[in-house]
Amino acid sequence: MIQPVTIHYPNGVKFQPQSDNHxxxxxxxxxxxxxxxxxLEQEINESNQYYLSHDIAVIHKKPTPVQIVKVDYxxxxxxVIREAYFRQASTTDYNGVYRGRYIDFDAKETKETxxxxxxxxxxxxVEHMRSCLKQGGICFxxxxxxxxxxxxxxxxxxxxxxxxxxxxxxxxxSIPLAVFESRAVPIKYSLNPTxxxxxxxxxII
Amino acid sequence: MIQPVTIHYPNGVKFQPQSDNHxxxxxxxxxxxxxxxxxLEQEINESNQYYLSHDIAVIHKKPTPVQIVKVDYxxxxxxVIREAYFRQASTTDYNGVYRGRYIDFDAKETKETxxxxxxxxxxxxVEHMRSCLKQGGICFxxxxxxxxxxxxxxxxxxxxxxxxxxxxxxxxxSIPLAVFESRAVPIKYSLNPTxxxxxxxxxII
Numbered sequence: 001m002i003q004p005v006t007i008h009y010p011n012g013v014k015f016q017p018q019s020d021n022h023x024x025x026x027x028x029x030x031x032x033x034x035x036x037x038x039x040l041e042q043e044i045n046e047s048n049q050y051y052l053s054h055d056i057a058v059i060h061k062k063p064t065p066v067q068i069v070k071v072d073y074x075x076x077x078x079x080v081i082r083e084a085y086f087r088q089a090s091t092t093d094y095n096g097v098y099r100g101r102y103i104d105f106d107a108k109e110t111k112e113t114x115x116x117x118x119x120x121x122x123x124x125x126v127e128h129m130r131s132c133l134k135q136g137g138i139c140f141x142x143x144x145x146x147x148x149x150x151x152x153x154x155x156x157x158x159x160x161x162x163x164x165x166x167x168x169x170x171x172x173x174s175i176p177l178a179v180f181e182s183r184a185v186p187i188k189y190s191l192n193p194t195x196x197x198x199x200x201x202x203x204i205i
Numbered sequence: 206m207i208q209p210v211t212i213h214y215p216n217g218v219k220f221q222p223q224s225d226n227h228x229x230x231x232x233x234x235x236x237x238x239x240x241x242x243x244x245l246e247q248e249i250n251e252s253n254q255y256y257l258s259h260d261i262a263v264i265h266k267k268p269t270p271v272q273i274v275k276v277d278y279x280x281x282x283x284x285v286i287r288e289a290y291f292r293q294a295s296t297t298d299y300n301g302v303y304r305g306r307y308i309d310f311d312a313k314e315t316k317e318t319x320x321x322x323x324x325x326x327x328x329x330x331v332e333h334m335r336s337c338l339k340q341g342g343i344c345f346x347x348x349x350x351x352x353x354x355x356x357x358x359x360x361x362x363x364x365x366x367x368x369x370x371x372x373x374x375x376x377x378x379s380i381p382l383a384v385f386e387s388r389a390v391p392i393k394y395s396l397n398p399t400x401x402x403x404x405x406x407x408x409i410i
Contacts, residue, residue: 055336055340058333058337058342062268063267063268063269063270064271064273066268066269066289068271079291080290081271081286081291083285083287084289085283085286086283086284087268090265095300095301097307097340097341097342099341100307100340100341101307102302102305102306102307104302131257131263132302135304135305136302136305136306137302137305
C-alpha cells in the first residue's frame, strides 16, 4: 500500500482552490479585493496567458502536488479521487522559457508594511533556486506587499543572501522594505499584461 | 461553487500511483518488469535525481494536475482531499534547466515494434512544444519501444513534422521505427544515471 505522506500544507495554511492551471473556476469568497480584485496568483496566471498568446514567453504554474491514495472508477463517468493528501512542493511554483533562457520563480504576498518575513519561503524552494542559478537559470521572487499595493521582483541572489544570513548570530528573519526599494525592481500594474513582470526580468539579465 | 472538470485521464488510462515527486512509495504490483524493473518514468526520475545531485541539470517531473473539489480538515491531522478529479495537463511532463538552456520534454512508452503511434501525444502537448521552440527552448520526446527495449530521443521538430503531416490526405498516424533509427538519438542504459539522456541532448544542441 501507498503510505500517505502527512505533510501539512505549507505554513499550515488551508488549501484555497484557485484558478491555477487555467480552470477558471474560483470561489468568489476567496478572491482578495486588492488591486483589480485578483490574487497575485491570478494576476500572474493572466499575465502568463498574455505572454503565451503573444509568443513572448511560455511560463506556467505547476499543479499543486498531491499524494493520491484512493481512486474510484464509477461506470460511464470520470475517475474520482476519494483520498489524497497535499504534499510540500520540491520546487518553486512557476517556470518556463523566455528568449531562450530558463525562468524560475515563486510568488509571495505579505500584509507586512515595513519588511518581508523570510519564512514565506521554504528551505527547499531556496535550495531549488540555488541549483537553478548554478545552471544559468534566471531566478527570482515576485513579492507583493498587499497592504501597500506594491509589487517587486527580487533577484534570487539577494533573497539567498538574506536567507543565509539568518543563520548568523544577529541575522535578520526578514528583508526590510528599504532593501526592496533600493535593490528590487518595482512592477507596475497595466492592462495587458496585468503585471508586466518580464519587463522587470529584462532589467536583471 | 467550483465545478469539477470531468476530464478523463489521458487515453482513458487509469491512474497508477508512481514515484513522481520523489515520494518513493510505489505499489510493487504496478512496477513494470522491463529493463531494470522500472517504468520509463521511474528511470527518468532517477536520472534527474542523479543530474540534480551532481550539479549537472535541474529537471523535474510536474505533479499530476488535479481539480480539488472537497477537502476535510480533521483536528490534529493533515488535510484530506475527499473529492478531486484528474485534469488533462496543458504542458509536457518534464522541464528544467541545463547549461543555461530551457529543457522541455515528454516521455512515452509503446509496445509496438515497428512504429510509434502519434496518438500517444495530445494536441496541447505538441502545441506546447511548438511554443517552447519559438522561445528557443530545447524540446524533445523520450520514446521507449518497450518490447524492443529501445529508447530514443526524438527532436520535437521531427515529431511536429509527422504530427502536422497527419492532416494531409495520405498522412501517417505513426512514425516508423526506421525514422527513429535514422533521425533519433539512441539512449543506452547505464548505471549512473540510469538513462544518460542529457548525452543525447548534447547531440542535438
